[in-house]
Amino acid sequence: TQQQFLSFKRYLIQQEYYNRNKDIQKYEKQVKELKKHIESVVSTIDYRKLEKLNKGPIGQNYETTRNKLVHNISTYVLTPAEERLLCRGWNFCIESKITKTDDFKTDMEINATKLESHCHPSVFSTICHHLHDYANKYIRNINKNNIRNISDEEFHAIKTLRNNKEIIISRADKGNAIVVMDKKDYIEKTNNILQLKQFQHTTKSLQKEKEEEMNKYLRELYKENTITKELFYSIRSTCSSIACMYGQPKIHKNGYPLRPIISSIGSYNYELSKYLAGLIKVNRVNKSFSYIKDSFDLVKQIKEITNAKQQVMCSFDVDALYTNVPVKEAIDIVVESMKKSKTIKNTPFNKKQFKKLLELAVCNVPFRFMNEYYIQCDGVAMGSPLGPILADVFMSKLENKLNKFSKNKPQVWLRYVDDILCIFDNKQNIDNVLEKVSEKEKSSLQKS
Template identity: 25%
Template sequence: MDRIYYRDKIQEQLNDKQYYRELNDNMEKKTKRNINKLISKFPHCTTEKEVDYLTKFEVKTSNFYGLPKIHKSKEVETAVQQQNCAYIEINSPKDLKFRPIVAGPQCPTHRLSHFIDLILKPLCQYVPSFIRDNFDFLNHLPAEVKEDAILVSFDVTSLYTNIPHKLGLDAVKFWLESYRHIIDQRFSNNFLLEGLKIILDNNTFFFDGKYYLQISGTAMGTKVAPTYATLVMGFLEDKMYQQVESEFDTAFKVNKSSKRPNTQSRNPSPENFQQNNDEWKVVNNRGRGRGGRRGRGRGRIDNPNRGGRGWGITKHGGNSRGRGRGFKFAPVPYSNVPELKADINNFSRRLRLKEEFGNKKDHDKSLVRNKSTYTPRPGKDDYLDTYIETITKFPVRTRKCKQNLTRNEQDALKSLKDDDSIIIKEADKGGAIIIMDTDFYKEKVLEQLNDEEYYKQITNNPDKATKKRLKKLIKDYDQCLTEKEIAYLCDFDPKESNFYGLPKVHKSAQIQNTVRDQNNIYVETFRPADLKLRPIIAGPESLTQRLSHFIDLVIKHLCPSIPSYIKDDMEFLNHIPAIVPEETLLTSFDVTSLYTNIPHDLGLTAVKYWIEEKRDEIDSRFETNFILEATKIVLEENTFYFDGNKYRQIKGTAMGTKVAPTYANLVMGYLEQQMYNQNICPIR
């Protein structure tokens, strides 16, 4: 945007006296006095460390900026439709509005806002319409929706800035009094409300050389804002439902499958609360609020030694903070001095390489190459030499970090890791964690490997023959490759591939029935007979993996030439016309076990077809026969280990080899072209 235009649009908002007021000076000293008075007035509500956190830090003034709401500008939308291009140009749209953001990570009230947010955030779970994330939304929807059902949602224009302070404080007070038992007893209601009032009344910021005060609503940028807005909306909904007998059988208000506490009972009995609260903690143990912050659960990791489990996870009492975090959760690692020193040396080497080669162009046309170990010598730049000498000789000490797992959780994870009687895998889709008996898992894998149409057990080691084929390919087509590419394909230490399977829980009717019956986030079922596994061959250093990677780099440029090829979600949306006729039928096709069901002859024919059709997309130094023979080696030399036995895949391609996605795309594109050419399918 033009700087002057941007400044004028922001000033347009700040001149609205309903929301903002210009100040002669900032209010930072006054705000700090108010925070100190609050702490002195309620001395029993904060510990010494909390007082230090709230008061002892370097204060910096907040800044104001705006994010353009282009989705709400008719002028911008019209320009997008008319220009129909990835880059749109428009001259100063008059109807463009900005989302106001007050950025103040070190402002006087920011730490108080963070502190109050941590205390109030658990109240959000008792707001009937509170949705943590997309998955939580899907869990609220009933399994079956009536055909005439109408799904509705409500939106509030500029919610954060349109909440009057009195309404906001009344809403927070309402939820505090309704669910006082979940707030730490040392935090009195008056302390929380007065602390919140200080945050709302002292929202000052700086823009274009002037100080301003926000006099209505809360700042989008302060930590407590999302929790505050959620509680206000929940308060208004509660009042609305009390005054109007709703006929909306919504997932949020009357969802019979929901496990949230009963919000109609403001003072639930201890028995009722314990039951409801326990269910809520288990269902929502992944996080709280809108930031995805991890929450605390009330269960424990299942005892892996407990007998009688064929498959799944069950819920029990105890502490389960670590259980619902998923495979992406990373425990804090212990200090590793050798690794830290190696990182410092690598960083120093990169600095020297940048010094020596930073301004030089690389004319090497190699697509791949082995990592260089060359390190330039010092002596060219005294400042750089001094800096590198300082960081490499600086004493490295171990630092004890605060762990994000308790001792019990660490012991439980170690117990699971050391337990050979179970296998833990991620579900093929959905991200669920699956625990299976090892015997059951092996049985399901061998079901696939014993299918002689796809796999063959071998007794001899074919590695020598594979190396021989690879060297012959390079010798026959050495004119196609650079020296660095040849070194990359040949000079490395190969390792055996291994086979594993990911459970397709979404395609098991037995598991789906169990999920509906048990109606819990943790379900248990005994050896589901209809469970299938997605076969994965993990061989990042196998004999053919580098060749597979190289061929993938060569032929992947062919994929955009396939009419039905979609790179990602955004490209899919760009392919769909802006207006779709009412009678339009959107269809898609799925292939069962695509990768393993592609015959080698068909795959090679498809690759050859696209190379010949789009030869200009491929570097001229790579002959068609070289690409086809290399692809054939990758397909035919796909060997791996499972449970001490060696196998060869004799049909299809391995899900795990680099070229597989490109290969499958070219095959499907080829079949589509043949179908259209033969008029088998009239749909275009």
């Protein structure tokens, strides 16, 4: 009857509701267990990173962030697709298929060999086995994926930007932003830097001659048993490439000047410079009294300052610090500041040998820019492992002379690389201090 049919229909609906509700409760229980497990293995730092990634402003809501991420100072007008692409930032990776599988596997194996000296042979064998399986699985999965992680318009924008020979796309000096410049302006500004007395144009590359000179001295040290076989082979140079100069626009300054960087990765002196930088760091006796580690350290040091109403805060900037460091003087300061024994601590070198190695690493370094060859006669290269520590040593010497000032001495002097924060009494003559320091060291301090 009709009544029985409706009753049966109601019974079926109730059963369906009961079963689905039962499934929901089961799934909720599983979710709670999974969440509990994740909380036990994932740290709060990981949660913050995930939360930051999930916000995803880059490439999604680029309208509100593009002025911070992309600075177009060229005459070329970017299309919306090109702008969206650049707004994704330097760390964005475009997913693509792996066509050269042998090269991919070779790279995996080369990286795996770096772990061999750090683990037991049985553990290393297991790692290699897992990496081999992962490589094969990754190749299969990536080649099955037909969906790109960028739109068709953005993919086309890659080609148009790459084929545009009138612009240069560069990383900004600060802020990890992207700068689009006219190529002719970029070359002109870089050439203006290369006109400085610290650089000298050459008709040919001096890379081979410098490599042979360095290797010859290292070979002498090896034959004298001054250095071990392992050290000799780790710091000598074979089949090196010449260092390359490029510039990063300073978007926070008027006129967008370039910061010159000479990338020495792969050059004849890179491994030696890296090794020597490590030795200096270990053997350096005293850090500068002005040293600050980061912004938190800065706050910690200035929070106890009183009488703020009677004081003036001022910041200085060293103009082109790395380029203006007198390299031979910096080397002498480093050698003299090391332990005053015949052999430097934790190294087999005496002072004479150590000085010679420093000179081979940073003096008259050849590099190229736009297929033209140069040598850096003075100053240290930003891009060399020795650059930061030699610049810091030189600045430390300058700052130690501040203690000899009889008057107009700043009450606080803190420095992070080439940025200096000072606090003076409001009756002191700040410009006079600036002039005296610059004159004493023939450096260029600028008040900001």
